[in-house]
Amino acid sequence: MTDRALEWVERHLADGEHLTGQVPLAGGWTSRMRRLTTSGGRSLVLRSFTDAFFLRHADGLLTREARVLTLLAGTDVPAARLLAVDARADHCDHPSLLMTLLPGAVCLDDAGAPARAGALADQLVRVHGLAVPAADRPRTYQAWTAPGRVRVPERTGRPEPWRRAIAAIDREPPAYRGRFLHRDYHPGNVLFAAGGVSGVVDWVETSWGPADLDVAHCATALALLHGPAAGLAFPARYTAAGGTLSPAPAARRYWYLLDALGYAPDAEKVATPWRALGRTDLTPAVLQDRLERYLEGLLALPDR
Known part of the structure; x- marks a missing residue:
């Protein structure tokens, strides 16, 4: 973090409060994250976009996240509280957003994964249940792949x-x-x-669309982390928690496959931060095998 960012952060602290330390936060790949501590005993998070691709889109992404965090402040969704945003890097060297630090930690181990999947489903139902006035709705969802954009792995036996x-x-x-x-x-x-969800982070992609798409994205991640069965089981966990999915099996399969194919030809993009958090077992070969077996499982789902 540069001196310009430090100066900007300190302008948004309480009177007499100043920064006393900073440490990097692991687990992300779209932005640089810092945990900041203050003389007032607070812990804050500074998110900064430094990658060339995300720099081009930082204004829209950070502006959207700032609006969403403001919206969520009046709900029971455990999201950070917005403190300041510099989406165009008018004050910092990079587009940045300052927010409160949420309690808890990311848990990616296989141990306890089924119980956490249930908690993930419960929380997602609450997110989807938010009553958002039409004027406050985020943008319509964007698909992250299309038939002509899918890259099939060159070395696949399937x-x-x-x-x-x-x-x-x-x-x-x-x-x-x-x-x-x-x-x-x-x-x-x-x-x-x-043992429970203490926070939901990274709201830059918040959208308006089918619940199936959020369920699909979480299911794909679970399949890659814990094996295809974990991903295939997640939609049932979601409906058991009170969520509603598309009534037509073909429609549900469409959303699941649309998300899974977004990881083709591999899942290195998401696996890199997972490895940084200890999942060094997620090699390219393991990820490709799990993704392909997950696709096979989705294609074998009954039509009724």
Whole structure:
């Protein structure tokens, strides 16, 4: 963090309060995260975009996150409290957002994964249940892949599931009932403490769209982290928690495959921060095998 960022942060502290320390936070790949401590005993988080791609989109991403955090402040969703945002880097060397630190930690171990998946589903139902006035709704969701953009792994022993999955999303999106979506909901963006969810972070992609899309994204992540069965089981956990998915099996399969194919040809993008948090077992070979077996599982789901 540069002196310009430090000076900007200190302008948003309480009178007489100043920064006393900073440490990097691991687990992200889209931005640099810092935990800041103050003389008033507070712990804050500074998010800064430094990557060239995200610098181009930082204004929209950070402005959206600032609006969402403001909206969530009056709800029971455990989100950080917004303190300040410099989306265009008018005051910092990089576009930045300052917020409070949430309690808890990211938990990615296989041990305890089923119980955490249940808690993930419970929290996601609460997110989707938020009553958001039309004027405050975020943008309509954006698909993160398309049939012509899917890159099939060059070295795969399972080409047929890829071909079938691509064909299954080569259609108009199914009709859906719009919901407030986190849009990047997965175990890496959820904090746990005392066995329960203590925080949900990273709201830059918040969108309006089908609940199935959030469920699909979390399911894919669980499949990569813990094996295909964990991902395939997540939609049932969501409905057991009170959530509602598309009634048509073909529609649900479309959303699940659309998300899973967004990781093709591999899942290195998401696995890099997971490895930094201790999941060094998630090698490229393991991830490709799990992703392909997950695709096979989705394609084998019953039509009724």
